[in-house]
Amino acid sequence: xxxxxQTPKHLVMGMTNKKSLxxxxxxxxxxxxxxxxxxxxxxxxxxxxxxEKLSINESVPSRFSPECPNSSLLNLHLHALQPEDSALYLxxxxxxxxxxxxxxxFGPGTRLTVL
Amino acid sequence: AQSVTQLDSHVxxxxxxxxxxxxxxxxxxxxxxxxxxxxxxxxxxxxLKYTSAATLVKGINGFEAxxxxxxxSFHLTKPSAHMSDAAEYFCVVSAGGTSYGKLTFGQGTILxxxx
Numbered sequence: 001x002x003x004x005x006q007t008p009k010h011l012v013m014g015m016t017n018k019k020s021l022x023x024x025x026x027x028x029x030x031x032x033x034x035x036x037x038x039x040x041x042x043x044x045x046x047x048x049x050x051x052e053k054l055s056i057n058e059s060v061p062s063r064f065s066p067e068c069p070n071s072s073l074l075n076l077h078l079h080a081l082q083p084e085d086s087a088l089y090l091x092x093x094x095x096x097x098x099x100x101x102x103x104x105x106f107g108p109g110t111r112l113t114v115l
Numbered sequence: 116a117q118s119v120t121q122l123d124s125h126v127x128x129x130x131x132x133x134x135x136x137x138x139x140x141x142x143x144x145x146x147x148x149x150x151x152x153x154x155x156x157x158x159x160x161x162x163l164k165y166t167s168a169a170t171l172v173k174g175i176n177g178f179e180a181x182x183x184x185x186x187x188s189f190h191l192t193k194p195s196a197h198m199s200d201a202a203e204y205f206c207v208v209s210a211g212g213t214s215y216g217k218l219t220f221g222q223g224t225i226l227x228x229x230x
Contacts, residue, residue, distance in 0.1 A: 004158075006158075040223075041222075041223075042205055042220035042221065042222060042223055043159070043220060045217060045218065048217070056217065088156075090158055090159070092159075102147060102209055103147075103149060103161055103164050104161075104218065105161065106151075106158040106159040106160070107158050108157055108158040109156075109157070109158050111156070
């Protein structure tokens with residue numbers, strides 16, 4: 001299995017809702033990432049997990065809460081989002097964060113709309 | 116600190132003609148460099164990767180990139196464009212030092228292929 005899967009593909013939520021995005025990989029990668037991508041812009045890094053521990057938080061608002069239950073799964077819990085949080089949320093994984101074999105493999109993304 | 120500059124925001128070619136997408140980078144460390152492609156409403160797909168083993172890197176779908184340290188460039192080429200190559204392309208550099216796992220993206224180049 002050489003892919004990263006993300007669910008759901010699309011999500012519409014109100015500002016008071018609580019929802020979660022899910023990401024899964026079975027490539028044995030030990031680093032996983034969340035990105036946010038606005039239209040016509042490159043992806044922006046949100047969080048990095050290395051060996052199931054949060055290693056980078058790019059000053060993301062607390063209404064976004066990441067979780068890495070095991071080496072194959074990455075969740076992003078959403079609560080009290082704002083309309084400006086509407087974007088494509090991408091998950092990625094890599095063998096590790098440094099040295100060789102650090103290329104990241106991306107999932108197809110979740111298109112989030114906040115009403 | 117590191118940065119990536121994609122010199123063209125849009126490139127338009129005719130099917131069957133060569134493609135050149137230009138990228139310049141700066142990095143405090145020996146960089147890992149990547150090209151990713153993103154089709155509309157899709158995730159990012161890795162085209163190729165440079166990690167110092169060879170300056171000319173071959174990727175998928177007939178794409179190549181040449182690393183030129185003296186020019187700090189990593190331009191992407193393809194001898195003959197296909198309609199399916201129409202997409203957005205990102206040149207990316209991977210951080211070293213204390214920022215392992217962080218990718219720095221260029222602003223992207225939208226490639227249009229005319230019949």
